[in-house]
Amino acid sequence: MIDFIGSIPVIGGPLVSVLPFLIIITIVVFVHEYGHYIIGRFCGIHAEVFSVGMGPKIYSWQDKRGTLWQIAAIPLGGYVKFLGDANVSSFKSEPIEKNNSFNNASLKSKTLTVLAGPIANFLLSFLIFTSLLLWHGKPSNKPIIGNIHTAFSNGYDIKTDDIIISINDRKISNFSDIYSFMYQDTSEQFAKYVLERKGKQINSIGPFPSVAIVGSVMPVSPASSAGLKSGDLITSFNNVSITSFKQLQKLIIASNSKKQNINVLRGGEIISLSITPMLREFQNANGDLEQKVSIGVSSSLAISPSIEAVSLFEALKIGIQKTYLVIIQSIKQISKIITGEVGFENLQGPVGIAHVSSDIAKSDISYFIPLIAIISTSIGFLNLLPIPILDGG
Structure with a gap:
């Protein structure tokens, strides 16, 4: 629209x-x-x-x-x-x-x-958060594949609703275990998957989880100005092929806030964009502000968790928590x-x-x-x- x-x-x-x-x-x-x-x-x-x-x-x-x-x-x-x-x-x-x-x-x-x-504003927020939860549900922490990024949905024997037993011989007990791959700086583009599908165990090859996929774009940032969108797969930065989000972060920091070329895969096509990283303030895990060079995107995985329904009570509880936050x-x-x-x-x-x-x-x-x-x-x-x-x- x-x-x-x-x-x-x-x-x-x-x-x-x-x-x-x-x-x-x-x-x-x-x-x-x-x-x-x-x-x-x-x-x-x-x-x-x-x-x-x-x-x-x-x-x-x-x-x-x-x-x-x-x-x-x-x-x-x-x-x-x-x-x-x-x-x-x-x-x-x-x-x-x-x-x-x-x-x-x-x-x-x-x-x-x-x-x-003001109370009416708080109630509006609470109703929106609660309604969205009841409508969309929430990501499950079970190691079940919900969606596969379009760049990897063909050519691999991994499917929605597959249960992940292990990736590269690392046991996967819940979906949180998969997020640990995001901190790896690796040139690997593929990984060994052990899956359970309809009660049968399957050995397969799939995408390495931490490829450089844009999860979200920060408003009023270099990424939003350049035209990056959620779901873009970043294939190169400053003419260097990108294989992981961690590698992308290092190249952004090394750019010294100079204008760079960035290529993304979107809708099956490679799109070339120009972007200028900038020094921004971020809140770290301790709540303190620190400065670092960034383009204003968060990362996503090649595979996403399944979505589970929430009860009315849970939706109301989370709606209150989000408004309070x-x-x-x-x-x-x-x-x-x-x-x-x-x-x-x-x-x-x-x-x-x-x-x-x-x-x-x-x-x-x-x-x-x-x-x-x-x-x-x-x-x-x-x-x-x-x-x-x-x-x-």
Whole structure:
């Protein structure tokens, strides 16, 4: 879909850059403002206007409670204006004696109404994470082959649902054992597999697990700028044939952030791209920041695990955990900005969110919906901070 939009003459490029951001910000802000609205209504506070978008209205209707619902011309955010608000940021107007105004509401009602926006954002994130788990399931840790990368799906006697007993004489008890191959710097492109298929043991040759396959592309990175996509098999870097992801990492570090040629196999065709690695900050296993030269991709395996269904209880539990994790990461990031460990530029504003959403939509659309959940929680958390300008659209 994104590729089709991008192919539209003249307007395709700008649309691909702007449309994902507008979709995300409209959904997140609508849910945020609806949280304010519905709890305010429950507390007896009258909403005069609920606007999707900002600026002049292009369509509106009034409900039986007297609230004007409108779609505005500028699709950036939105707002709810309560009786007694002077503007969309809920600053007080002249005193209004009506009992159903925001100014005359009890402290409890005001507090609940203000908190409802961020809580609605957290609930949206929780529902997205939970729904995705119920829909897609989660990767199993059993040593069962789920999918085989298209570059290796033909020519090898390995199939989906095969149980892996060993690879290169190394016993495989669970799928986590296979990830250990990713740390090997080897020129081997093939490996010996012992498989179980329909109760029978089979000896076969298959791809070495740690070939240089792009797992995901970091937004606003050299990889996203160059046009790398999830699933690309990197075949050469700086005219050197690539046989493992570890080898690729060494060549990237040795590049000294100079422009390089990179070839990838995508859809059965070799595609030549140019990329300039850059020095970036990363969080290591200890939580400390360190700098290293990178292009902004994570690795993937030639074979992927099978997907198993999750129960409703497990999906709810993981949904809460993921939402909580985003909140904790937001707190850590804000803390590091306050203490000066990282620069203020690391706090993404609308322009940063636009770049991230556009890059993710172009590189791997499957990450787009989880991005809505992440941004929703982040915006919800920021609105809990005592900074009035962050609210009101």
